Structure formats: structure tokens, C-alpha cells
Amino acid sequence: MKYGLMGVDFEDRVNYERLRKDRLEKARTQMIKDGLGADFDNIRYITGTTIGEWARNKMARYVILTAEGDPQLFDPATPSKRITSPWISDSVHPSVGSMRGAIPPxxxxxxxxASEIKKVLEKYGAEKMPVGVDIMDVPLIRALEAENIEVVDGQQTMLDARMIKTPDEIELLKTAAAMVDATYSEIVRAIRPGMRENDLVAIANKCLYSMGSDLVECVNSVSGSRSQPHPHVFSDRMIRPGDMVYLDIMHSFNGYRTCYYRTFVCGHPTKAQEEAYNKAYQWLQASIKAVKPGATTADIAACWPTAQEIGLKDEKEAYLLQFGHGIGMSIWEKPVVSRLFMDKPFELKEGMVFALETYCPxxxxxxxxxxxxxxxxxxxGCEVITKFPAEELISCGLPGTKAFI
Incomplete structure (x- = not known):
């Protein structure tokens, strides 16, 4: 994180106009390269607009991007967008879909x-080209096909367009990570006997929203016996002395995500707990050292133990434990790193941003x-943008421990 969070006149911070322009250009370039006539969704990336969590799972918002002309946004809040988002005010239209089937067929x-979509395609001469779609409900796919529109997978096109981050995107990702740094500072002070996993989730939400997060997407909070194996969800379990506690904080700042684990112990760790932590840390550091342009995802995955070494049946079971994934406007982007895919290595390039995560019971x-x-x-090489200390297992919550405050 180079400067502050706000836009100011005295420093060259994130330039949002440049950010929107660069993202649109990358999306359009990749779309043309892949031979598509239009691409749907990835709406914030293409248009620089959002409607927040209200739109989750409603499938009532979409964007049409063609080789020429401005993106055409279909949005339930059309009157508001015309005022608040002037860069797209002439290209925003009302959207009334099926609301995931709630409106009777x-x-x-x-x-x-489907008819509206076809009119836009005809306007730009793209009605006979394949239309790339990232996500869409089945009735709309069938309606488009009835209009003789060829629907194809557009996910790869947008993931490829988003894979190399611009300097503005990287700055936003660093800012999002800095907010989690601060959140862990509060969490480590809160861990103590009697605190529940969901209490830590509440603390994370309060800290992040107070700092300006636009979405706390998910907080995993796992302690004690629940951590073997990893359940990927928090509960109301009460933390007790001697429990290991790990959290994963996933939130968004101006659309850019984090995925960021840290592990602590309530009280003093056992020798076995320290050994497990040191192994996970060493595996992580080895994989970070393997990151550089020209290296591959297989080079990174080779630094991690096999599934059997951590007591699991196969690499499918270990898939989300010794793992890496691209991160940007979503938590799942290219590249993906796993021992499961070592036979299909993916080359690393300057400007990629991804998370690497390890686990040891x-x-x-x-x-x-x-x-x-x-x-x-x-x-x-690479720059680590998540800064909360991880060199050793931090003890907290009891008199005499490092974080007893």
C-alpha cells in the first residue's frame, strides 16, 4: 500500500477513471482475440458499477460488451446509475428478468x-457471432438459442483478461490486505477462553466495514478439535486454553478481494502444535520463493507435501489445503496451484496476483x-502483500502470553 485510502489532489493515488478504462480495454481485447461477439457479467470489471449484495443470486443484471461501442448495462437501478455513474449514463437500461424463476414463465x-440482447447485438453487427457468457440461468440460455444466438463459455475470456493486474488494481489489492492486517491485530487481542468462533467473525466484520470494506464476503473461524479436518465454516464453538485458532478473512475494497489465513493459539502451544505450525510455515515460504516470471504452478506445488503426508487419501481431498489461486475482483481467478494439476503447469507472468496457502494437522x-x-x-520474483506476522505461532489470551493485553 503506497499511499492512503482516499482520493486526494496532492498525491498520485489510485486513478479510478484510468482503472475503468484499462479494465474495459483488457476485456475487449481478449474478447476479440477469442473470437466472441459479446461477453456477459463480470459487470463491475467492465462497467465500473455495482449494486452491492442486493443482486446476489437474482440474475437480474447483465452487461453486453461488443467489439465496438460502449458496454450496454442492464440494471434494476437504472435511474440511479444515470446519475451516479456518468461514464455509462447513456448506455444503461432497465432490467426485468425472471428473478431466478420467481416471476412466472x-x-x-x-x-x-433475449429480444433486447439480440437488438443490441444487431446494432453492432454481432448477432451472428458466438456470445460468451460467464453465468446465466437455463431459461435465458434457451431463450437466446430460440433467437438463433450461439451461447458459448465466456468465463475463460474474462479470466484471461483479468489475470495480469494493472498498477491501480495492485494498489487496491494491497489496500484490501492492509485492512485485514489491522483486523488481525484486533482478533489476536480478542482470543481468550470463552470467546466463540462467531464472536471473532463479528469482530472481523466490524473492523473491516469500519475501515471502508464494501463487502465482507466470508470469514472462516476454526478452533480446537474442529480444525482437523478443516470444515471451511465457523461455528459457535467456545475457545478453550490450548486451542489452536485459525481464520481466513475474505473481503472486498472497491471490488478487490483478499483471502488471508493466520493461525494463533490460546495460551501456550504444545510441542506438536509448534511443529505443525513450523511445517506449514516452511512449506509456504518455500512456495513463495518459487514464484518468479517464467516459473510454473507446478514449481510451486512441488514445494508442498503430498496428501498422504498430511494424513489424507489423495490430492482431491487435499485440494483446498495445499493450494493457490489467483485473486482480484473475485477470490477465484487464474492461476490455480495444486499438486492435482502438476501435469498441466501454468506459466507465471509479471503482474499476476495470487494467494498461496498451506495446512498441517x-x-x-x-x-x-x-x-x-x-x-x-x-x-x-514476488512481493508479499499480506503483512501480519506469521514467522512463529502467536500465543494469546492467557496471562504470560505474547498477546495478553
């Missing part, structure tokens, strides 16, 4: 949407260690 709304059955860092691929 006999109303014909889906067919109306404690041999005495008293918890597990989960650590994750986010890295930016630089011209000669």
Missing part, C-alpha cells in the same frame, strides 16, 4: 430479455495450522 420476461490431535499469503509477481 408465462409472463414472458425471459423472452423479452498437529500430530497430537490438538488442532491444525493454516497460513496464507498473497503475492504479486514482480520482474525478478
Amino acid at each position: 408465462e409472463e414472458g420476461n425471459v423472452e423479452t430479455v 498437529s500430530a497430537d490431535g490438538k488442532g491444525g495450522a493454516r497460513i496464507e499469503d498473497e503475492v504479486v509477481v514482480t520482474k525478478d
Whole structure:
């Protein structure tokens, strides 16, 4: 994080006009390269607009991007967008779809949407080209096909367009990570006997929203016996002395995400807990050292133990434990790193941003260690942008421990 969070006149901070322009250009370039006539969704990336969590799962908002002309946004809040988003005010239209089937099919709304889409495609001469779609409900796909529109997978096009981050995107990712740094500072002070996993989730939400997060997408909070194996969800379990506690904080700042694990212990760790933590840390550091342009995802995955070494049946079971994934406007982007795909290596390039995460269960059955860092691929290596200390297992919550405050 180079400067502050706000836009100011005295420093060259994130330039949002440049950010919108660069993202649109990248999306259009990749779309033309892949031979598509239009691409749907990835709406914030293409248009620089959002409607927040209200739109989740409603499938009532979409964008049409063609080789020429401005993106055409269909949005339920059209009157507001014309005022608040002047860069797209002439290209925003009302959107009334099926609301995931809640509006009865006999109303014909889906067919109306398909007809609107076809008119836009015809306007720009793209009605006979394949239309790339990232996500869409089945009735609309069928309605488009009834209009003789060829629907193809557009996910790869947009993921490829988003894979190399611009300097503005990297700055936003660093800012999002800095907000989690601060959140962990509060969490480590809160861990103590009697605190519940969901209490830590509440603290994370309060801290992040107070700092300006636009979405706390998910907080995993896992302690004690629940950490073997990793359940990927928090509960109301009460933390007790001797418990290992790990969290994963996923939130968004101006659309840019984090995925960021840290592990702590309530009280003093056992020897087995320290050994587990040190193994997870060493595996993570080895994989970070492997990151550089020209290296591959297989080079990174080779630094991690096999599934059997951590007591699992196969690499499918270990898939989300020794793992890496691109991160940007979503938590799942290219590249993906796993021992499961070592036979299909993916080359690393400068400007990629991804998270690397490792896991090791404690041999005495008293918890597990989960650590994750986010890295930016630089011209000669990488930069770690997640800064909360991870060199050793931090003890907290009891008199005499490092974080007893």
C-alpha cells in the first residue's frame, strides 16, 4: 500500500477513471482475440458499477460488451446509475428478468430479455457471432438459442483478461490486505477462553466495514478439535486454553478481494502444535520463493507435501489445503496451484496476483495450522502483500502470553 485510502489532489493515488478504462480495454481485447461477439457479467470489471449484495443470486443484471461501442448495462437501478455513474449514463437500461424463476414463465420476461440482447447485438453487427457468457440461468440460455444466438463459455475470456493486474488494481489489492492486517491485530487481542468462533467473525466484520470494506464476503473461524479436518465454516464453538485458532478473512475494497489465513493459539502451544505450525510455515515460504516470471504452478506445488503426508487419501481431498489461486475482483481467478494439476503447469507472468496457502494437522490431535499469503509477481520474483506476522505461532489470551493485553 503506497499511499492512503482516499482520493486526494496532492498525491498520485489510485486513478479510478484510468482503472475503468484499462479494465474495459483488457476485456475487449481478449474478447476479440477469442473470437466472441459479446461477453456477459463480470459487470463491475467492465462497467465500473455495482449494486452491492442486493443482486446476489437474482440474475437480474447483465452487461453486453461488443467489439465496438460502449458496454450496454442492464440494471434494476437504472435511474440511479444515470446519475451516479456518468461514464455509462447513456448506455444503461432497465432490467426485468425472471428473478431466478420467481416471476412466472408465462409472463414472458425471459423472452423479452433475449429480444433486447439480440437488438443490441444487431446494432453492432454481432448477432451472428458466438456470445460468451460467464453465468446465466437455463431459461435465458434457451431463450437466446430460440433467437438463433450461439451461447458459448465466456468465463475463460474474462479470466484471461483479468489475470495480469494493472498498477491501480495492485494498489487496491494491497489496500484490501492492509485492512485485514489491522483486523488481525484486533482478533489476536480478542482470543481468550470463552470467546466463540462467531464472536471473532463479528469482530472481523466490524473492523473491516469500519475501515471502508464494501463487502465482507466470508470469514472462516476454526478452533480446537474442529480444525482437523478443516470444515471451511465457523461455528459457535467456545475457545478453550490450548486451542489452536485459525481464520481466513475474505473481503472486498472497491471490488478487490483478499483471502488471508493466520493461525494463533490460546495460551501456550504444545510441542506438536509448534511443529505443525513450523511445517506449514516452511512449506509456504518455500512456495513463495518459487514464484518468479517464467516459473510454473507446478514449481510451486512441488514445494508442498503430498496428501498422504498430511494424513489424507489423495490430492482431491487435499485440494483446498495445499493450494493457490489467483485473486482480484473475485477470490477465484487464474492461476490455480495444486499438486492435482502438476501435469498441466501454468506459466507465471509479471503482474499476476495470487494467494498461496498451506495446512498441517498437529500430530497430537490438538488442532491444525493454516497460513496464507498473497503475492504479486514482480520482474525478478514476488512481493508479499499480506503483512501480519506469521514467522512463529502467536500465543494469546492467557496471562504470560505474547498477546495478553
